[in-house]
Amino acid sequence: MNKNTINKNNFIRKIIKNDLNKKKYSKIKTRFAPEPNGYLHLGHVKSLYINYNIAKDFNGTCNVRFDDSNPSKIKKKYIKSIKKDIKWLGFKINNIYYTSNYFLKIYNYAIELIKKKLAYVDELNSKEIKKYRGTLKTIGKDSPYRNRSINDNLKLFKEMKEGKFKEGQMCLRAKINMLSPIILMRDPILYRIKYKEHIKTANEWCIYPMYDFSHCISDALEKITHSICTLEFIDNKNLYNWILKNITIENRPKQYEFSRLNIEYNIMSKRYINKLIKKKIITKWNDPRILTITGLRKRGYTPDSIIDFCSRIGVTKQNNIIEMSLLENCIRNDLNKNSPRTMAIINPIKIILENIPNKYEEQLIINNHPINKNMGKRKIYFNKEIYIDKYDFKDKNNNKYNHPVVGNKIRLKNAYNIIIKFIIKNKKGEIKKIICTCKHKKNQDYKYIKIIHWVSVLHSIPAKFYLYEKLFNKINPLKKNKLTNNVNKKSLIIKNGFVEESLKTAKIGNKYQFEREGYYCLDKIENKSNNLIFNLITNLNNRYKRI
Structure with a gap:
């Protein structure tokens, strides 16, 4: 793990510290509860x-x-x-657990609520339930099945x-x-x-608890002290x-909410990522243009850079949008220290040195x-013919980028x-x-307009470069x-x-x-052509884009 630790002054830490000082808990227990219906x-x-x-x-x-309480969505490949x-x-x-570990206990707690007249079997369909529930402006009304007897409810729930x-x-x-605001x-x-057959319990069950019912009970059974989640669950706290x-349960964890992560020009919703895949806007869950961990890994991000990013964004109650540059700076800082330098020509143009044999x-x-x-160290070779990037030369003067033109003197790195x-x-x-003449590199008095990178024509390898930009044109x-209207x-x-x-x-x-x-990661090697395929991780600082 990266040595960075979470901000010592965040509000959740203060709550926990206060709880420990008051001896409310002898040991802190937290949990991370992903639903295996997609990738992290x-x-x-x-x-x-x-x-x-x-x-x-x-x-x-x-x-x-x-959280494997919905067998229709969960898959073994997502858990893996x-x-x-x-x-x-x-x-x-x-400690790795599954909500399905507690299905029988959760079922028995449902029976307890029925016996306390706090739960009932309803025959309204989903559309009717939604209609009866009302809106923010209109109150709800009782289901006609709301006042069944305890025995009837127990019988029907057993038959379910x-x-x-x-x-x-x-x-x-x-x-x-039903009148609650x-x-x-x-x-x-x-x-x-x-x-639906469950990946853990097979066909043992045909009724399954909703997330809101199973989640809090699972927390309590695992003796979680602080149930920490994002702000969209603030109403669920009630x-x-x-x-x-x-219900008759010994432990009663407390829920605390922090702001959800939003990064400009990106989405982090499994539902919307699935839509992008179905519409073939992105390839799979590991597409390097999205912020899944598989996508970031394929693009070339490192664990340290991701942990560093998490340590920098902190913990707040205020929803905001994080600049993508913060994430990019984290990977640059890591790769600057740990990645070797080499030269690549992405937009090749040939240089012939007329005075070289x-x-x-x-x-x-x-x-x-x-x-x-x-x-x-490594060996590179210098020959009569080399490749440079075409964006490092203009046949007409362009002062904006200080491009060399005919008659200019430049240095090969x-x-x-x-x-x-x-x-x-x-x-x-x-x-x-382009035809050029070559001067000796040791001539210190030789004035040049620019230093450029290059590779030898004879000693180079064909490569493909996948250059990634932001997936969307809108910050949000x-x-x-519509989401698809904003695709870049x-x-x-x-x-x-x-x-x-x-x-x-x-x-x-x-x-x-x-x-x-910029920084690049070798993604694969093509079988037929033997071409190396590199993914752009991130551009260098202050480097204008040349795609």
Whole structure:
């Protein structure tokens, strides 16, 4: 785990410290309770980070509990992926539970509520329940089945469990207050019928508890002291407390809410990510343009950079939108220290050095990192023909970016100085190659306009570069317009270029700083062409984009 720990002055920590001082608890217990209906995203990691580090700071424990109460959505592959992500991020979780571990106990608590006249079996369908519940402006009205006898409710609930009714034909509802200003408290559903095989309990059950009913009971059974969640569950706290107050259970955890993570130009909702996949706007859950952990890992983000980001954003009650640059700075800080330097040409144009012999070849030994000498050295080769990036040359003067033009003197990084003589174009007027002359690199009095990167034509490897930009054009993609209307059509651009021959031994997952371009991760190697495929992790600071 990264050495960074959660902000010592956040409001949740103060609450816990006060509880311990008053000896309300002997040991702090928190939990991270993901629903395995999708992959972890950065918002989940914020929650895990808070729960894990608060427990760690106070010598407590943090459980992971998979909320598998809805068999229609959960999948084994999601559980496997979440476990993998948690381990990859460096969180050492000893206790892993499932809501399904408590299905029988939760069922018995439902029976207890029925016996206390605090729950009833309802025959209204979902549309009718919604209509009866009312709105923020109109009060709810009682279901015609609200006042069944205890015996009738017990009998019907047992028959629901035995599979004697169709899905949607019956449900169990809490009997609270249909006049409550909080809609959630207007007789919420506690159990529903679902004929779907469960990944843990198979076909043992055909009725399943709703999240609000199972979650608080699971917290209490695990002796969680502080149930920490995001602000969208603030109204659910009323139901959380009502359930625990009205069942015979020893522990009564308290719920505390913090702001949900929102990052500009991004979404962090499994429902909307699924929509993007179905509409083929993104490929899968590991698409590098979204902020799932699998996507960030594929793009080249490191565990340390993600943990560093979580430590910087802090814990507040105020919803806000975090700038994407904060996340990018975290990965830059990590990769700047830990990634070797190399050169890559993303938009190649050929340079011919007219005063260099055809068979001339010089081997240059250069450092892999400007500071960290432990990264060693590598060999690059200098020949008559080299590639440079076409954006480093303009045949017409452009002072805005200080591009070299014909007659200018430039320096090749780690090599020689050259003078641009003339250009050769094709019939379309496109630059085909540039003719230059070479001057010795040791001439200190030689004045040049710019230092540029390059690779030898003879000693280069073909490569593809996946250049990622923000997925959406709007800071808040979900505001006003439809999500799909805000998609950036240039969020992915693929370029064909070259990298140094030294990368022929590169392994998938290796990360590099391509000098003057940015940080890249080797994603895969094409079977047929043997091309290396690199994903752009992030641009360098103050580097104008050239895609």
